[in-house]
Amino acid sequence: MSDAELVLRSTRVITPEGTRAASVTVSAGKITAVLGYDAEVPSGARLEDLGDDVLLPGLVDTHVHVNDPGRTEWEGFWTATRAAAAGGITTLVDMPLNSLPPTTTVDNLLTKKAVAAEKAHIDVGFWGGALPDNLKDLRPLHEAGVFGFKAFLSPSGVDEFPHLDQDRLARSLAEIGSFGGLLIVHAEDPHHLEAAPQHGGPKYADFLASRPRDAEDTAIAQLIAQAKRLHARVHVLHLSSSDALPMIAEAKREGVRITVETCPHYLTLTAEEVPDGASEFKCCPPIRESANQDLLWQALADGTIDCVVTDHSPSTADLKTDDFATAWGGISGLQLSLAAVWTQARKRGHGLDDVVRWMSARTAQLVGLDQKGAIEAGRDADFAVLAPQATFTVDPAALQHRNRVTAYAGKTLYGVVKSTWLRGERIVADGEFTDPKGRLLTRTS
Numbered sequence: 001m002s003d004a005e006l007v008l009r010s011t012r013v014i015t016p017e018g019t020r021a022a023s024v025t026v027s028a029g030k031i032t033a034v035l036g037y038d039a040e041v042p043s044g045a046r047l048e049d050l051g052d053d054v055l056l057p058g059l060v061d062t063h064v065h066v067n068d069p070g071r072t073e074w075e076g077f078w079t080a081t082r083a084a085a086a087g088g089i090t091t092l093v094d095m096p097l098n099s100l101p102p103t104t105t106v107d108n109l110l111t112k113k114a115v116a117a118e119k120a121h122i123d124v125g126f127w128g129g130a131l132p133d134n135l136k137d138l139r140p141l142h143e144a145g146v147f148g149f150k151a152f153l154s155p156s157g158v159d160e161f162p163h164l165d166q167d168r169l170a171r172s173l174a175e176i177g178s179f180g181g182l183l184i185v186h187a188e189d190p191h192h193l194e195a196a197p198q199h200g201g202p203k204y205a206d207f208l209a210s211r212p213r214d215a216e217d218t219a220i221a222q223l224i225a226q227a228k229r230l231h232a233r234v235h236v237l238h239l240s241s242s243d244a245l246p247m248i249a250e251a252k253r254e255g256v257r258i259t260v261e262t263c264p265h266y267l268t269l270t271a272e273e274v275p276d277g278a279s280e281f282k283c284c285p286p287i288r289e290s291a292n293q294d295l296l297w298q299a300l301a302d303g304t305i306d307c308v309v310t311d312h313s314p315s316t317a318d319l320k321t322d323d324f325a326t327a328w329g330g331i332s333g334l335q336l337s338l339a340a341v342w343t344q345a346r347k348r349g350h351g352l353d354d355v356v357r358w359m360s361a362r363t364a365q366l367v368g369l370d371q372k373g374a375i376e377a378g379r380d381a382d383f384a385v386l387a388p389q390a391t392f393t394v395d396p397a398a399l400q401h402r403n404r405v406t407a408y409a410g411k412t413l414y415g416v417v418k419s420t421w422l423r424g425e426r427i428v429a430d431g432e433f434t435d436p437k438g439r440l441l442t443r444t445s
Contacts, residue, residue: 003027004042006424008383010050011037014057014356015375024055026381029423033377050385053418056356057375058090058122058382059338060363062147063237063261063309065330066092066124069115070100075314075402077119080334081438083312083400085121085428087335088384088417091364091372091441092122096129096150097161098313104129104161105137106144113440120438121427122420123382125367130172130183132162138175145442147367148182148235153219154190157284157329163190170226177232182367184235187219188285200325202277207324211286216241224251224258233257235366238311240266240285242295249304259306259366262296264340265331267308269407279320279327280407283311297348300358307362308355310337317403332401336394338384339413346414352388368445381424390416 004025013022013034021037025045041047061084068076084092094112096103103109103126116124128146130138138149151172152163164172176183192215199206220236224247227234236248239262251258265283270290274281281287299305313330321327333340338359345355364373371380393412396404419429427434 004032004045006048006381007041007045008048008050008055009037010055011052012054013375014054014353016361019351019353024375026424029381031375031377031379031381034375054352054386054388055375056088056352056384056386057360057373057379058384058420058422059088059359060091060369060372061089061309061312061334061337061359062093062307062363062367063311064092064094064334065098065313066094067098067314069111071098073316074098077116077124078121078436079400079402080312081119081121081124081436082433083334085420085433086400086417086431088338088386088420089334090122090382090384090420090422091125091369093125093127093147093367096127097156097158100160102129102161103127103146104131104134106140109141109144109146117440119436120440121433121436122422122438123441124438125441125443127184129161130164130176132164132168135171135175138172138181139179142179142181147443148184149176150184150186152186153223154186154188154193154215156186166222170230173226173230173232173234177230182233182235184237185223186237187223188215189218189222192218198325200323202322202324204271204274204276204278204281204324207282208271208286208288210325211284213241213243213288216285217244217247220244221247224248224256227258228254228256231257236260238263238266238285239296239305240288240292242292242299245295245299245304252304260304261307261309262300262305263309263311264333264337265407266296267293268340268344277322279322279324280405280409281331282324282327282329283313283331284329301350307366308341308358309363310334312401314401314403314405317405320405331407332403332405333408334401335399336406336408336413338386338417339392339415340408342388342415343413352386368443369441381421383421385418385420387416387418388414390414392416
């Protein structure tokens with residue numbers, strides 16, 4: 001403790017062993033100890049007394065579309081990482097599509113890294129992409145440090161990132177499994193989507209009918225079968241259909257190497273509340289009914305769903321037309337994810353320790369970031385300081401992402417992020433940001 005440079009003290013520190021009053025010592029960007037609340041401050045160390053504000057580990061968001069380079073009018077590393085920092089997120093992993101070029105070759109990865117290096121306010125890692133024609137690129141991308149590979153089982157919405165049919169899925173999964181990699185999957189079956197009614201127009205009920213649960217359910221069943229046959233590791237992205245939960249739970253009991261995420265919008269917004277024409281609520285798979293949402297929360301509680309991530313997928317405002325068939329599908333949620341989930345979690349009897357498990361510990365575990373996701377000795381000194389009982393009303397003008405469209409506009413949320421810290425340095429406090437201090441992360445195991 002004698003080499004401590006910084007001590008953060010709070011009556012409520014969320015640790016892997018539970019929430020307690022503690023003093024957390026930091027040196028050279030690392031947590032060196034979690035001590036008793038009244039522990040003596042070492043000579044030369046700076047004390048930050050947080051009072052009753054909660055000290056929690058910085059969130060790790062493993063599903064973010066930064067769109068940089070190539071579609072920077074939609075988003076970019078500068079704005080996305082500022083929005084993340086403002087929301088208590090200290091690490092994100094960028095999706096391989098919506099940028100031009102997509103992260104599907106090593107050269108394209110290097111292009112993206114060069115763009116991100118000077119703009120990242122928080123730490124950033126990268127997913128690779130699995131396409132029908134890039135099987136030869138998967139191992140080199142893995143060796144270059146991507147955290148895994150994203151694939152679509154139905155059209156992605158952008159021409160440069162085509163989906164995998166079942167044969168190509170099997171080939172990609174076998175290749176990725178051969179070097180111990182992870183395949184993360186947008187699981188909607190294209191045949192069910194093609195068979196669903198496609199009316200178009202402003203009615204949310206028509207859009208919901210066009211993305212039925214059975215499209216998710218069938219694709220997830222096929223993915224489970226492939227993972228089981230190949231003994232490969234897979235992750236289901238942005239689960240919205242509660243009908244898939246029993247088969248996922250059964251697969252886990254059988255030892256299939258499968259993990260599952262859901263998103264704040266599925267946990268906090270419902271189909272019943274979406275106004276017609278309000279395509280800021282459009283995402284794929286869609287926001288479903290309140291009864292479906294209740295079952296997602298139960299699955300989080302019992303561990304069938306492992307984690308919660310944003311799937312932050314912005315666009316320019318003009319692409320959010322009032323026709324749900326043609327509007328861009330994506331919800332921007334980086335800055336609001338912690339508050340949105342906490343607002344609903346507290347209503348349902350969950351504590352902040354649960355939220356931290358879903359949004360920090362398990363997401364860090366998913367991608368093997370052992371230095372992130374917890375307040376304990378040896379981890380990076382990444383923190384968010386939260387006033388959990390304070391509320392705010394969402395004003396789009398106060399958001400940091402580039403195009404300030406949000407499905408949460410006007411909602412009152414619990415949980416105000418007072419400050420965010422990256423490796424022991426405060427990077428945002430009360431809306432004021434430092435220069436970018438983020439690092440580019442690579443998979444290490």
